[in-house]
Amino acid sequence: MDNKYIILIERQADERAILKKKLVESSFEVVDFDNSMSAIQWVMENGNPKLFILEELSSPLDGWQTLAYLRTELGVKSPVLITIETDTEITAKKSQGFLTKPYSDDTLVKIEEFLYNDQNIKESEEFPKLYSLDYLDELSDGSLEFIMESLALFNDSISEKLTHLQEALDQQEFAEIRTIAHSIKPSFQMLLNDHGKELCQTMEFATKPEELKTLVEELKLEYNRIKKQIALDFPSAHI
Amino acid sequence: MKKKILVIEDNPMVVKSLEFKLLKEGYDVAIAMDGRSAMQQLEATNFDLILTDLMLPFISGSQLIEHIKKNHPNIPIIVLSTATQEDIITDAFNMGVDDFITKPFSPNELALRVKRSIGSFKNQLSHK
Numbered sequence: 001m002d003n004k005y006i007i008l009i010e011r012q013a014d015e016r017a018i019l020k021k022k023l024v025e026s027s028f029e030v031v032d033f034d035n036s037m038s039a040i041q042w043v044m045e046n047g048n049p050k051l052f053i054l055e056e057l058s059s060p061l062d063g064w065q066t067l068a069y070l071r072t073e074l075g076v077k078s079p080v081l082i083t084i085e086t087d088t089e090i091t092a093k094k095s096q097g098f099l100t101k102p103y104s105d106d107t108l109v110k111i112e113e114f115l116y117n118d119q120n121i122k123e124s125e126e127f128p129k130l131y132s133l134d135y136l137d138e139l140s141d142g143s144l145e146f147i148m149e150s151l152a153l154f155n156d157s158i159s160e161k162l163t164h165l166q167e168a169l170d171q172q173e174f175a176e177i178r179t180i181a182h183s184i185k186p187s188f189q190m191l192l193n194d195h196g197k198e199l200c201q202t203m204e205f206a207t208k209p210e211e212l213k214t215l216v217e218e219l220k221l222e223y224n225r226i227k228k229q230i231a232l233d234f235p236s237a238h239i
Numbered sequence: 240m241k242k243k244i245l246v247i248e249d250n251p252m253v254v255k256s257l258e259f260k261l262l263k264e265g266y267d268v269a270i271a272m273d274g275r276s277a278m279q280q281l282e283a284t285n286f287d288l289i290l291t292d293l294m295l296p297f298i299s300g301s302q303l304i305e306h307i308k309k310n311h312p313n314i315p316i317i318v319l320s321t322a323t324q325e326d327i328i329t330d331a332f333n334m335g336v337d338d339f340i341t342k343p344f345s346p347n348e349l350a351l352r353v354k355r356s357i358g359s360f361k362n363q364l365s366h367k
């Protein structure tokens with residue numbers, strides 16, 4: 001069941017109000033939420049909207065988790081624009097459409113272009129892969145044994161390091177957090193997971209405890225998503 | 240005789256990749272997961288090349304390079320860096336490292352740079 005609405009998820013009330021006003025003035029019909037669970041509930045009751053605008057740092061599910069839930073659990077095919085923080089590497093995630101804050105007249109132009117560009121909508125239906133074995137495959141000339149051992153190492157070593165990361169965060173040991181983030185970043189890169197790499201990279205230079213806390217939580221979620229996908233892809237590998 | 244390379248790196252996936260590629264290229268490989276272990280191995284074995292990260296447990300990269308340059312000045316050093324460490328890499332070069340490779344490394348680039356650095360070491364010794 002499809003409908004004509006644009007679903008807007010945005011935590012900040014003022015930003016939400018600005019964008020909603022601009023969209024309504026351009027004759028769009030908007031249903032807005034300050035959290036992702038209410039939006040998911042709305043979709044379950046009312047069907048697929050014309051467009052989702054998901055804030056990357058929404059809660060309780062962040063933008064990526066919300067997108068994954070919509071695609072895999074609800075089978076929703078509607079196009080999605082993600083609102084990212086301005087310093088995030090956009091190019092690394094080019095299979096999705098993106099917006100940045102603060103919302104402005106330019107945002108409206110981007111939304112309209114996105115909605116009326118068939119190519120963008122087609123691309124938005126392709127959910128970015130959580131990981132890829134291309135690098136490990138090239139490195140090892142296709143050695144399955146090496147690839148499986150590397151995946152097992154990823155699971156074990158990152159799990160351990162995330163525990164240390166949480167401990168360092170609890171103790172407010174920022175230098176240790178930076179060291180751990182630096183150490184584990186290549187593991188995400190080797191699986192060609194850009195989101196994990198970016199989280200580690202941001203962590204290396206972040207200084208505010210609240211920001212670090214969010215980054216650590218996001219990295220744990222990303223790791224769990226990758227781990228789950230690896231287990232699904234290689235059920236007999238005991239990874 | 241096979242050339243001996245000491246890899247100093249604390250990420251197990253990077254270690255495994257380096258070890259796999261270097262063994263395949265015909266080198267002997269020793270691993271140190273931290274600076275202390277690296278120093279112990281340097282005292283016990285003669286290496287032809289050192290590949291090292293700059294952010295290590297226990298001993299910083301600059302301390303380690305300082306130690307190697309003081310006690311083993313002829314061993315070439317390739318730094319394993321990340322793209323965000325320009326300042327640290329510059330400092331490392333000022334301390335006398337020979338080259339750097341960005342993690343995760345390109346397999347072919349690794350092979351070429353290792354071969355080149357070991358070659359320069361051989362040349363250095365033959366001129367003495």
